[in-house]
Amino acid sequence: MIGLISINYKHAPVEIREKFDFSNEQKLNFYQILKDNHVVEGLMILSTCNRTEIYFEYENHIGQESKLIHAVLKALVDFKSFNESLSPYLEKKTNIDVTEHIFRVIAGLESMIIGEYQIMEQLKEAYIFAEKEKMLGPIIKRLVQKAFETGKYIRTHTNIDKGAMSVSYAAVEKVAQQFDVSNIKTLCIGAGETGTLSVQYLNKKGCKDITVTNRTFSKAAELAKKFNIKEIHFDKLITTLMLVDVAIFSTSSKDSLLNINEVEKIALNRKKELLIIDLCVPRNLSKEIGDIEGISLINIDGLKDMVNTNYNKRKSEVVKAENFIFDFLKEFEEWASSRQLRPSILHIKNQFDKLIDADTENKSSMSKKFAGQLIQQIKKVSKNGTDEQALEIINQIFTDEK
Numbered sequence: 001m002i003g004l005i006s007i008n009y010k011h012a013p014v015e016i017r018e019k020f021d022f023s024n025e026q027k028l029n030f031y032q033i034l035k036d037n038h039v040v041e042g043l044m045i046l047s048t049c050n051r052t053e054i055y056f057e058y059e060n061h062i063g064q065e066s067k068l069i070h071a072v073l074k075a076l077v078d079f080k081s082f083n084e085s086l087s088p089y090l091e092k093k094t095n096i097d098v099t100e101h102i103f104r105v106i107a108g109l110e111s112m113i114i115g116e117y118q119i120m121e122q123l124k125e126a127y128i129f130a131e132k133e134k135m136l137g138p139i140i141k142r143l144v145q146k147a148f149e150t151g152k153y154i155r156t157h158t159n160i161d162k163g164a165m166s167v168s169y170a171a172v173e174k175v176a177q178q179f180d181v182s183n184i185k186t187l188c189i190g191a192g193e194t195g196t197l198s199v200q201y202l203n204k205k206g207c208k209d210i211t212v213t214n215r216t217f218s219k220a221a222e223l224a225k226k227f228n229i230k231e232i233h234f235d236k237l238i239t240t241l242m243l244v245d246v247a248i249f250s251t252s253s254k255d256s257l258l259n260i261n262e263v264e265k266i267a268l269n270r271k272k273e274l275l276i277i278d279l280c281v282p283r284n285l286s287k288e289i290g291d292i293e294g295i296s297l298i299n300i301d302g303l304k305d306m307v308n309t310n311y312n313k314r315k316s317e318v319v320k321a322e323n324f325i326f327d328f329l330k331e332f333e334e335w336a337s338s339r340q341l342r343p344s345i346l347h348i349k350n351q352f353d354k355l356i357d358a359d360t361e362n363k364s365s366m367s368k369k370f371a372g373q374l375i376q377q378i379k380k381v382s383k384n385g386t387d388e389q390a391l392e393i394i395n396q397i398f399t400d401e402k
Contacts, residue, residue, distance in 0.1 A: 001058060002139050002336075003069055004093040004101060005076065008051035009112050012089035014301050018282035020080055021254070022047040024129055030079050031135045039071045042137020044130040044144065046105075048122050049167065049281035049300055050112050053105075055098065055144075057137040065094040099143060099332050103325045106151035108160055112304065113170060114314045115160040118193065120151055139336065150328040157324065160317040168197035168250070170303040171277045172205055175246050178275060185209040187240055189257070190250035191219040194279055198248045199227050211244070213237055215251070238262055242269045248277045249284040257284045260292070267294035277302075 007020050022030070027045045034040045034056070042057040054076065058068055069092050077086055093101055101110070106123055108115040127144045130136050136144075155161050165173075175181060186207055188198050191214035202210050210229040214220035217233055224231035232240055238258070241247055251257065258266075263285075266274065278285050278299045290297030311318075 001065055001068065001095055002098045002143065003056050003058075003065065003072065003095075004053060004091070004098040005069070005072060006051060006053045006091040006093070006101070007086075007089055008053070008091070008110070009301065009304075011091065014281055014283060014299050015287070016089050017050070017052065019082060020047075020052040020076075021282050022052060023254075026079075027129065028133055028135070030075070031133070033079065034072065034075055037071075037075070039068070039075060040137075042140045043135050044126055044140050046123055046126045048119070049279065051105075051110075055102070055140055057139045069094070095336075096329070096333055099146075099336070100325065100329055102143060102147045103150045103328060104322075106147045107154045107321050107325065109318060109321060109325075112300075113165045113167060114311050114318065115162075116166050117155075117161050118166055120148075120155075121193075123147070142335065143332065146328065146332045150325060153328070154321045154324050158317045158320045160314060160321050166194075166197055167279050167300060167303060168194050168248075169201050171198060171248055171279060172201040174277065174298065174303060175202075175248075175275065176205060179245060182206040182208060184245040185243060186211070186246045186248070187244045188212045188248050188250070189237065189284070190214060190252070190280075191216075191223045192250065192252060194250035195248075196223060198250060198279075199223060199229065203227055203229075211240060213240070215253075238266060241266045241274065244274070245272075246275045246277070248279065250279045251284055253280070253284055254282055256286055258289070260286070260288055263289045263292055263295060267292050270294055 007017060009017065022045050027043075027047075030045070031040075031043045034043060040056040040058055044055045046053040046055070054072065056068075056072055073086065073090075073092075076082075091101075102123075104110045106120055108117065108119055111119055123144070127136075131141070172181075175184075175186070181202065182205075184207065186202055186209065188195050188202070188210065189212075191212060195212065195214070199210060199212060210227070211232055212220050212223050212229060213232045213234050213236070214223075215234050217231070220231040220234075223229075249257065273294050273296055275296045276285065276289070276298070278297065281300060283299055285297060287297070287299070289295060
């Protein structure tokens, strides 16, 4: 079986999502815990600003889905030292529902910003890491490969991502709702992909005064050179925030970059309100900072009003994408169902091999012929593994599983 635990923006606010953010080191540690306790045989964790999704597999456990989901959930809350009830904030899925979900995710249909393309790269990074660390089982590996095929096809044969927004675009649109962008001073904190996109969209909107900073100064300098903007060293962050109108935070820091005392100092040394947009999960700034007079703080969940506008523009493309997903879903499920017969098929082959002398060519050929005929029959009777009742009986007859 394959299972999924998803903590995403639809059900969990940012203050919950940030508690379940996973670094690569944490992914590996969590996998080791689950593997050592025989909970899973394969694992991949997708951790982004809008979702943490744990994909896992354990073969040949028909009817034990709830038990396995519970085991992974218990390990998760223990690993993250989460003492509240997690139930209101998560989605639990198994088997075909997992397949449909990941196909929708990679197509951008489950994103806050419909059709956004960053999710493809994020899923690719999660897959590459899991593969490198030998965390993947055969089903998840095939599932993600099929998901990439699905996502690529949908983005080629629909306009789901044509002109699609990203969270950076949504942030800049939010700025444009409050300011004449051509007459403001903006500071972008972070020079990664999200920070780069923020600069790019501000530039396109006509913002003439953009400054960038990053903890690694060379990255800020590189970004500044690319867009012909200003760069500052990170230790100038506080003094610069006293001078700009808007600040967009998009770093990968797991810790708060400014404390309340520092932001109060910034507010006292300003003549007008400072708009801060925090696109990070975990957040770069605590929510209490938004209570400081002269500071307006918007986190990533505050951009949700952009979602409806984006969805209405892409409604017809969503329908097309969903139709393609249905076709790819059937293909994968045929493969997954046939795999349910694998224990019985291996058992049959092994038993026939024991009945012959290794040096008897005729017997070997006859054994393969009879084994092949029997395997074809059990595939037919079980409808290639899709008939669960027949599958259970077959696996009980030909294996030691109960």
